[in-house]
Amino acid sequence: MSNKKRNLIERLNSGPVICAEGFLFEIEKRGYMSSGEFVPMVSLDHPEALENLHRDFQHAGSDIVQAFTYNGHREKMKVVGKEKLLEPLNRAALKIAKKVANSSIGEEPNLMAGNISNSNIWNDKDPKTHLEVEKMFSEMVAWAVDEGADMLIGETFYYAEEAYTALKVMKKTGLPSVITIAPMGENIMRDGVSIVDTCKELEQLGGDVVGMNCFRGPATMMPYIKEVRKNLKCHVAALPITFRTTKEHPTFFNLPDNNGCSCPTPHKTPFPTALDPMQCNRYEIGKFAKEAYDLGINYIGVCCGASPMLIREVAEAVGLKVPASKYRENMSSHFLFGTHKRIPKHQKDYVDKA
Secondary structure: OOOOOOOHHHHHHHOOEEEEOOHHHHHHHOOOOOOOOOOOOHHHHOHHHHHHHHHHHHHHOOOEEEOOOOOOOHHHHHHOOOHHHHHHHHHHHHHHHHHHHOOOOOOOOOEEEEEEEOOOOOOOOOHHHHHHHHHHHHHHHHHHHHOOOOEEEEEEEOOHHHHHHHHHHHHOOOOOEEEEEOOOOOOOOOOOOOHHHHHHHHHHOOOOEEEEEOOOOHHHHHHHHHHHHHHOOOEEEEEOOOEOOOOOOOOOOOOOOOOOOOOOOOOOOOOOOOOHHHEOOHHHHHHHHHHHHHOOOOEEEEOOOOOHHHHHHHHHHOOOOOHHHHHOOOHHHOOOOOOOOOOOHHHHOOHHHO
């Protein structure tokens, strides 16, 4: 391993950088978070579980260890009655991420990223919310800097002006800044700005990496990310969710179950607890990553629905060999589908009836 830690831009200038997001869904699947509430208490309640997921993503090829502070902002903590734990939660998540980043297993040290995200109180018609959100962002960014972040990520913004505000706060630190938007089903930001125009403005405001993450699967993110890449000169980010969103249902919020479910969700839509049948397979995620990379997009990852296996698929799709590549599929010795000479003929002959 090289002792020199290149910064984010140096790495992007020389090749692909993989970023694992999607902690919310994966931690919930592992039994350490309440779905719907989605508060990242895991950094305080079960730090070992969060560290293990970071290490699993690291093993799968993620170059960035993103502190799990998504939804760990003051407003959300007020909603769940845990505001007093706001700073301890953030600092714990940052320390865990830094610990993992400092014990990298790849060819060079990982980068630790501080994280801010959609506040869910931003209202384009209420300037008071803008000041409140800026204060929320500022305190989280300050904690990230204090805990030694190498870079900052602002993600999942569906108001253009909120994304601009997040970037303004991040830029004050001098750290490399990634800013990604997540337009909802109307295919426009909720304050009326187009997807491409929002990204163009973020580039003008100094975003080092600008792009899209979350809410949209490969099929409904790719058309827009192509236009973003065409119109921007800076590095572009692409981190879809892992579900088969469609033109009729561009995000996972209202994605219907069309796979013959016999026990439907008790909630209004399959989001967030019954999306499993609409999950993309690893090859679809790999195809998206390869297409994005071929467009000239070097910052690539996966958001909600991410698993270590899918992060490995992304890394390998852009030509990287990662520690987890040792365990990629090998069907040659499978008892039915294998080609090994010791697989009995009666098993091979039975494949079509299995």
